[in-house]
Amino acid sequence: MNEALLRELTPSVLAVLVRRGADFAAAEDAVQEALVEAVRVWPSESPRDPKGWLVTVAWRKFLDAARSDAARRRRESPPEEPPAAPNTDDTLQLYFLCAHPSLTPSSAVALTLRAVGGLTTRQIAQAYLVPEATMAQRISRAKRTVSGVRFDRPGDVATVLRVLYLVFNEGYSGELDLAAEAIRLTRVLRRAVDHPEVAGLLALMLLHHARRAARTGPGGSLVPLADQDRQRWDTGLIAEGVEILQAALARDRLGEFQAQAAIAALHADAPTAGETDWVQIVEWYDELCRLTPSPVVRLNRAVAVGEADGARAGLAALSDVDATVPRFTAVEAHLRERDGDLVAAARLYAEAARKAPNLAERDHLTRQAARLNAQR
Template identity: 80%
Template sequence: MNEVTLRSLTPSVIGVLVRRGADFAAAEDAVQEALVEAVRAWPAGQSPSSSLGPNGGDSVRDPKGWLVTVAWRKFLDATRADTARRRREDRFDEEPAPGPAPTVDDTLQLYFLCAHPSLTPSSAVALTLRAVGGLTTRQIAQAYLVPEATMAQRISRAKRTVSGVRFDKTGDVATVLRVLYLVFNEGYSGDVDLAAEAIRLTRQLAAAIDHPEVAGLLALMLLHHARRAARTAPDGKLVPLAEQDRGLWDKESIADGIGILQSALVRDRLGEFQAQAAIAALHADAPTAEETDWVQIVEWYDELARLTESPVVRLNRAVAVGEADGPRAGLSALAALDDSLPRYTAVAAYLHERDGDLETAARLYAEAAQKAPNLAERDHLTRQAARLNARRQH
């Protein structure tokens, strides 16, 4: 039984324990302990030992039932050990007989619970990775490059916040999607590929709910992730989209993403993730950067701006206008925006370079480098400034 399969069972097992009367925080802790037991008991596809599984070797045919049984025992042990809960012990003392796990799947409710509006975005992401994704606190901490103790505190606070929330109300799909997109944008660090994990969780959500924006987000993730291998050079330097080796793009993921997007768009319930995915699809569909359909991309940015009223969307639209109608048109669109926006200076530098004003472009690239949010982007912008300064001297 591999780790990904085990993690995929996590939300439904938590749901079973909650329905039996466990509060969310205790249920989640018990399931994490059961997952640890499973990893120990099921190495390389072997069956769990009879001391842990309800039916010995046969129980591997019902891994969810095995996890439910073990997690419930862990919960009972923790309850009995807690002196503050001794008076509640009778309520949970009778252990349900081993057998097939209930067919009720609470995965969707767990998505909503972990994206509860009372949680901060960082707490919602951490709780989603733990309760829905089945990752350990150590794995999440490594992915976010923070100490394990810090992440443990964050998750504990989040669990306490949502422990009193019942599984009886429909949550906000848009909030769930924002949380999953935050997970995706963290990318990769440590031993957990958060982009791949976000895609897995979004596929899981798409299987649980028929919603065009869920499909739109899944398509967007697949189309962005398809370009991953081409985004950085072997030395770690950023490679701009126009300069990427398109032979490195994952054509299977692109086809999958476009197919999912098309199925969502025909339902005529356009949302921001579908619009973003449509833009990504046009980039992915172009054989070369020069053959990109920038006119259609501008039209999709117009739709996206109408849906979101986001200044960042309008900033990206200015780049697209510069490609479709020329750099002067792009600069005109840019002039209507607030110059304090992230990446504004970098966009201005690019458009001035396209317009032939190398001196202004070099100066703006250098300014943008000072504002860059990470070292890789700073290095890229610094090299752009140096390249233009070298051209001006010859």
Template identity: 70%
Template sequence: MTDAFDAATLRPLVPQVIGILVRRGADFAAAEDAVQEALVDAWRTFGDGSEAVPRDLKGWLVTAAWRRFLDVVRSASARSRREVTVDAEPGPGPTEAADDTLRVFFLCAHPALTPASAVALTLRAVGGLTTRQVAEAYLVPEATMAQRISRAKRTVSTESFDRPGDLATVRRVLYLVFNEGYTGDVDLAAEAIRLTRQLAGLAGPDGQDPETGGLLALMLLHHARRPARTRDDGTLVPLADQDRALWDTALVEEGVAILQAALAQDRRGEFQLQAAIAALHADAPSAEETDWVQIVQWYDELLALTGSPVVRLNRAVALGEADGARAGLAALAEVDPALPRHRAVSAYLHERDGDLATAARLYAEAAGLATNAAERNHLVRQAARLNRR
């Protein structure tokens, strides 16, 4: 027996147990439902500490989930002739050793799903979160999220469990989770980091996939700055104004080490290049000492790889810091003005160039286009500051 029983212990087991049930004959939707019921049983049985947690907690969950699945199949037998590969409890013995977590990742990030559905299904089936927790994280009613997850499960249940998946799609889904940050009682940024660590250990030969490592490094480097990103009143603090003493140096060191190992494999990808830029910001003792010239070089490589308008926009900012505001404005002229944050970047570069009136006007226009209150309030304050001057 073991005394360890908490969410951190249970969640990594969820996709493994789902995989075992699918291999035994359950479809994905039924397996995921059965595992969620087994998790509830586990909390009822061990959550209050009155019973000792079994040493093979995964085996206990498999048994409980399989019983739940068989109950559903048997109750539906009068309405369906669907056959199940195994219609009895497995005999005593060790739990199947195969770890199908990566295949569950692939199913949850299936290209047939919308990004929102893929994120929700990943959080539930791989992350082990409840529907209520996922709903609270995305600020939608629980019934709405339940429908979204149910539709997603039906979509992927028709897919072959053994079919190779797209690792790049899984990475993008996890990055979407990370960028949601923190809402409700679940820290989605921390959850995304946990899942990406798990993915990094599963992906590629010997667990070495440089782009997954690059994604993990990028998350860690961004997450390290989180304590300095907002003030006590919730207002945003721009990178240049952040108190770097508040940055988590342990996360920075870990992120840099992971990034160096990924870059050493000489198979550069988008997330590795983004992480390299974040590492240069993290390495600078102050905003004034940032190596903007090298950041521009990384942006050049990233732009050549992706052709992304957002990368082009961010490169204009970096070029304005490295070579002066005029150079940044010249680069910005090549970026689609309809792109989000275009006016905010233009305002910043015009202010750096000394054109305060134009900058104030652009900050005000950018505030009107902002998609969240914190960003809007920040831009309004910037416009007011320049207008006072």
């Protein structure tokens, strides 16, 4: 059974049913039933046209469900054999639908993984470490929300990219690698739409993912970028990411994901942490601030300024950032340490540890505080 093929075909099959007038929620249910049928039948009887087979079975499942509801039966077309599946790929419309502004970010991510990614509710629930019933309710609510949305309206690529980046940043948990899944989905999107920011996001994901193996040490301890073993970075992913980024930048339509990818590429290009081109990284952060005046971007820029121009300059840049921004205290601790104020740095590291969003980061910051306290 080719599970990868089923997942690849899922969005286009769902799009066909919706194009034919099926309600999104009912169409998604029918496609899931067709996938179950494929798992049962295909090992012994592989179809010559997998997509056509799935469309036919899913459409019949939809009609069967429609006929069982008297109210819906009056609105549905007679149960005749549908036309052949078109060659057009409506996957892009599904991305737009799943990233509808009426959905919360968590619901948009869950619906994207289910409808576009072809993942089961159980897989998504395990990835988010929530009960399957909870995730099923979340997905059901999301499907009901978008069921009345017309399928022929243009969508917002920027919203779709933000949802995919949310998926990527969930990383890995359980049996499902969400970072890898986000890369796969972004590759599909890039084939469907010619937009430099789609390429920029894909490049950014590849460049970050290339460092994954070096990010943690024994026992899952966090390894900062400067301390990572660069021999463990995936040079193939780096080369692909840089190539995609260069092609996107050549189109001279700069966007925030391209700028972020350029920063990641500069980190990837440095043979050692000491050889990082921080001056150019600051310049890219300046571009990024012009594109999106995010406090998180300004926080990261302060770190880069501290590396390029010294800790005092970094602290001056940090003074313009809202102190409530996540990881602000950890950044201040780092800059205070570089400036030689070890007492303040140790106190700030301990404070940042108490605010840490996860155990690995908390343990890392606690060790930093202990290290400085031991030097006093």
